[in-house]
Amino acid sequence: MIRNPLILMIGALLLFGCQKADLADLNETIYVKNNGADMPVYVRGNGASKCFVVLVHGGPGGRGLEYAIGKSQEILEKEMAFAYWDQRGQGMAQGHYSVNELNVTQMTKDLRAVVLTMKAHYGDEAKIFIMGHSWGGTLGSKFMINVSNQSLASGWIEADGAHDIPRLNVQGIKLFKSVATEQLALGNSTAKWTDILNWANGIDTLNISYEQGGEINEKAYEAEELLLNDGILANGDDSYAPLLSPTNMLTSAITGNITAGLLDPEIESTSLTDSLFKITVPSLFLWGKYDFVVAPQLGVDAFNKVSSIDKELVIFQESGHSPMVNEPELFAQEIIEFVERNK
Amino acid sequence: MPRYPVTLFLILISYLSFSQTPGTREVSYHFGYLSNNAVRPGLNVGVEYGLTEWIKLKSKVKPGRGAVNMVKIHQLVVAANLGVLWHPKTSTSLLNTYTIEYRKTGRRRMQYQLGLGGAYMRSFFPNAYEVDEDGEVYSRPLGSAGYFGPTHFIGFGRYRTFPRTFQWWHLRIAGTYLLDYNAFLVPYLTAEIRLGFHKKPLGE
Numbered sequence: 001m002i003r004n005p006l007i008l009m010i011g012a013l014l015l016f017g018c019q020k021a022d023l024a025d026l027n028e029t030i031y032v033k034n035n036g037a038d039m040p041v042y043v044r045g046n047g048a049s050k051c052f053v054v055l056v057h058g059g060p061g062g063r064g065l066e067y068a069i070g071k072s073q074e075i076l077e078k079e080m081a082f083a084y085w086d087q088r089g090q091g092m093a094q095g096h097y098s099v100n101e102l103n104v105t106q107m108t109k110d111l112r113a114v115v116l117t118m119k120a121h122y123g124d125e126a127k128i129f130i131m132g133h134s135w136g137g138t139l140g141s142k143f144m145i146n147v148s149n150q151s152l153a154s155g156w157i158e159a160d161g162a163h164d165i166p167r168l169n170v171q172g173i174k175l176f177k178s179v180a181t182e183q184l185a186l187g188n189s190t191a192k193w194t195d196i197l198n199w200a201n202g203i204d205t206l207n208i209s210y211e212q213g214g215e216i217n218e219k220a221y222e223a224e225e226l227l228l229n230d231g232i233l234a235n236g237d238d239s240y241a242p243l244l245s246p247t248n249m250l251t252s253a254i255t256g257n258i259t260a261g262l263l264d265p266e267i268e269s270t271s272l273t274d275s276l277f278k279i280t281v282p283s284l285f286l287w288g289k290y291d292f293v294v295a296p297q298l299g300v301d302a303f304n305k306v307s308s309i310d311k312e313l314v315i316f317q318e319s320g321h322s323p324m325v326n327e328p329e330l331f332a333q334e335i336i337e338f339v340e341r342n343k
Numbered sequence: 344m345p346r347y348p349v350t351l352f353l354i355l356i357s358y359l360s361f362s363q364t365p366g367t368r369e370v371s372y373h374f375g376y377l378s379n380n381a382v383r384p385g386l387n388v389g390v391e392y393g394l395t396e397w398i399k400l401k402s403k404v405k406p407g408r409g410a411v412n413m414v415k416i417h418q419l420v421v422a423a424n425l426g427v428l429w430h431p432k433t434s435t436s437l438l439n440t441y442t443i444e445y446r447k448t449g450r451r452r453m454q455y456q457l458g459l460g461g462a463y464m465r466s467f468f469p470n471a472y473e474v475d476e477d478g479e480v481y482s483r484p485l486g487s488a489g490y491f492g493p494t495h496f497i498g499f500g501r502y503r504t505f506p507r508t509f510q511w512w513h514l515r516i517a518g519t520y521l522l523d524y525n526a527f528l529v530p531y532l533t534a535e536i537r538l539g540f541h542k543k544p545l546g547e
Contacts, residue, residue, distance in 0.1 A: 029432045031468035031486060037525070038468060038488050040433060089525045092433050094466060095488050099526045113474035120472065120480035246432035248382045251529060258527050 023047040026081050029246070030121055034113035035106060036097030037088040041114055042246065044068060044084070045077030051127045051343050052118055053157070053335070054083045056111065056143075058134030060263045061256030063091030065247050067133070070237040072328035079336050085114050087139070089259030091252050102262050104142055104270065111143045115152045127154040127343045131335075134294060134321065137161015138270055141302075145278040155282040155342045157335060158302060160294045160321050163272040169208045171295035172216045176200040176223065179290060188230040196223060210268055220292030224320040227290055234318035234326045273298075276305035282342040283308045286334060288319030288326065310342060369393055371510060375537030377426045383436075385428035387535055394419040394443075416448040420458075426533075434466040438519070438533070440494050452502040454511065458495065462519045464531070465489040490521040492528075500537075511539040 026047040032039050042065055043052070053076075057064050064084030067073065076082065086093045088110050089102055115128050130153050132140025141163035143149050144156045162168055180197035184190055196219060203212055227233045283306050287299035296315055303313035314334050319326035370392050377385035397417040404410050426438040444458030471486025498515025519531045 027432075029469055031434075031471040031483075033471065033473040033483065033486065038466075038471075038486070040468075042432060094434075094524055096523050097526055102526055112478070113480075116474055116478055116480050117472045121470070245382070246430055248380050248433075250380050250532065254529055255525055255527070259525070262526075 030083075030117060032085075032110075032114050032117045033095065034110050035101060036095050037093055037101075037110060038095040039088060039093040039110060039114070040064075040086050040091065040246075041118070042068065042084040042086075043081055043118075044073075045081035046079060047081040047122065049080045049343075050122070050125055051080040051129065051154075051339050052083055052122065053080060053129045053131050053339070054085060054111070054114060054118065056085065056130065056132035056136030056140045057087065057090070058136050059090060059256060059260060060087070060135050060267070061090060061260035062135070063247050063252050063256065065091070065245055067324070070325065070328055072237070072324040072332040075329065075332035076335060080339055083114070083118060085111075086247075089262075090256045092247055093255075099262060102259060104139065104263070104266055107139055108143045108146070108149075111139060112149055112152070115149075119152070127339075128152060129155045129157060129339060129342075131157035131159065132161050133159040133324075134162055135267070137163050137294070138165070138267060138272070141272045141276065141279075142270075144281070145272065145275045147278065150279065150281050153281055155284065155338060156279060156308075157284045157286065157338065158299070159286040159323065159331075160288060160291050161285075161298070161302070162294045163270075163276065163302060164298060165213070165268050165270050166208070167271065167273060167301070168294045168298055169213050169216055170205045171297040172220065172292050173200050173203050173205050173208075174297075175290075175292055175295045176216075176219065179223065179227075179292075183226070183230070183232075188232070189226045192222075192226055210264075213268060217293060220321065223292050224290065227320065232318070233290060233320055236328045237325045273301055273305060276302055277307050279306040280308055282310035282338070284311070284334065284338040285313040286316070286323055286331065287314070288316050288321055288323045290319065291321045293321040312338065369541070371539045371541050373422075373513075373537045373539045375426075375535045377428060377438075377533055377535045379428050379531065379533050383428045383430045383433070385426050385436075385438075385533075387424055387426035387438075387537065389422055389424035389537075391420050391422035391444075391539075394421055413450065414448075418446045418448070420444045420446050420456075422458075422460075426535075428533075431469075434468050436464055436466040439463045439465075440517075440519070442494065442496070444496075448502055452504065454500045454502055454513065456496070456498045456500075456513065456515065460494050462492050462494040463489065464492075464519065464521060490524050492520045492522045492531075494519040506541070508540055509538060510541055513537050513539070 026043050030041045064086045068084050137158045177200050180193045183193045285299045285303050287296040316323040316327045324331045373389050375387040377387040399415040401413040422442050424440045428436045440462040442458045442460030444456050446456045448454050467487045471483040473481045473483050496515050496517035498513050500513030502511045517533045521529050
């Protein structure tokens with residue numbers, strides 16, 4: 001007796017969730033199953049443009065929809081569609097697999113599965129661009145250095161991407177020292193910059209431990225906060241993820257933290273700088289001048305190393321680790337121009 | 344002091360008290376609004392049955408207030424629930440739980456509950472695809488994933504006076520621990536306001 005109404009109810013709910021999307025104003029979710037993981041891809045924006053940017057979020061432990069808010073996305077989604085992907089073990093991704101299947105190589109295969117699914121869902125004529133931010137830059141770079149994966153993408157956008165963790169720690173310390181000296185000379189937040197300078201001077205850059213790597217990350221946000229308060233960084237966007245979003249914050253936080261903990265030992269030694277020459281697709285590197293998490297020197301390295309004919313490096317003068325937040329209009333404009341050029 | 348009128352009075356008071364509290368070995372049905380972390384709304388239906396009960400009756404004669412009678416009922420209740428949680432942009436989940444609960448009915452028919460049991464959740468995904476090892480993409484109509492896990496809850500509510508169809512309301516918070524969700528155990532919190540009904544009002 002109860003079976004039929006229940007099936008009807010589930011059917012109606014799924015049907016509502018699967019309504020035919022308006023291509024020019026897409027707002028739909030695709031689930032991609034790959035090797036045990038069921039991963040949501042939230043596709044939003046102008047799908048009629050046939051240009052889709054697959055956003056590889058930061059973290060690990062982040063979520064795709066963190067990036068779906070704010071001025072930059074408001075501008076970008078009018079011109080193209082963004083596919084906000086929740087990676088394996090993060091955001092609202094679920095499924096069954098073993099801890100051994102939680103590694104960078106598997107996640108690179110997941111990204112390939114996402115791209116293939118996008119092409120299956122929106123048609124082969126869909127132009128796919130990959131954009132990685134922070135940890136997404138590690139994963140995206142690992143994906144892009146594979147020639148077969150490159151053939152699926154029309155372009156690679158790396159925004160403050162961590163493609164070389166040992167190097168970013170060393171460059172981060174250098175940046176702390178130079179910016180602290182500069183800010184002390186300007187008389188800005190002198191007590192705190194003195195502390196940061198003393199701390200940075202105490203780090204042996206030839207032997208940075210795992211714990212010190214975590215410290216560098218923490219200090220990076222502390223330094224950005226100081227620069228923001230002193231008006232050095234632009235405060236372009238103060239949007240934040242609303243509670244009532246599709247992401248269940250508690251589930252996302254728990255799974256994300258566990259996943260980050262499991263991935264960290266592998267990530268800490270990941271260095272892809274020497275493999276970047278394999279990238280031949282059009283590439284855009286977007287970096288914040290005051291990014292202490294992933295110093296701009298890594299953007300310079302990537303720009304110099306890739307073999308792409310169409311390549312560009314943009315350093316945002318009033319940005320930290322997230323130029324899409326500090327200088328959203330400029331950030332969006334660079335991406336629009338790059339996609340227009342390479343679609 | 345006349346013994347018989349007092350005894351009769353106590354029996355009458357007890358009868359009235361019991362007629363306003365839940366009986367054991369009765370089936371009641373419930374319907375509730377369910378929510379997961381305030382993000383995903385849902386509905387829940389279920390049935391419960393009182394297995395056994397312990398009754399404590401206290402009578403006191405207080406100066407100026409006459410006889411004060413207090414009835415406390417401690418029960419063990421088993422229940423089966425089927426809930427649907429939904430979000431248009433993520434998944435539709437069926438949450439099936441089987442629980443055993445300790446329930447206490449005290450002053451003013453307030454009920455307090457504490458229980459545990461087992462759960463099975465199945466999530467259904469919109470626009471589901473699967474990619475095989477060769478890179479072939481397949482559509483998965485009604486693509487889904489299921490999880491087992493233990494569940495426990497606390498709650499409170501009120502049992503309404505006199506036998507009636509809408510007999511009680513409860514507010515409860517439950518934690519279900521989904522095993523093998525991704526590659527680990529993940530807690531899943533739900534809150535529910537549920538209304539209890541008898542198919543026929545008791546006493547009819």
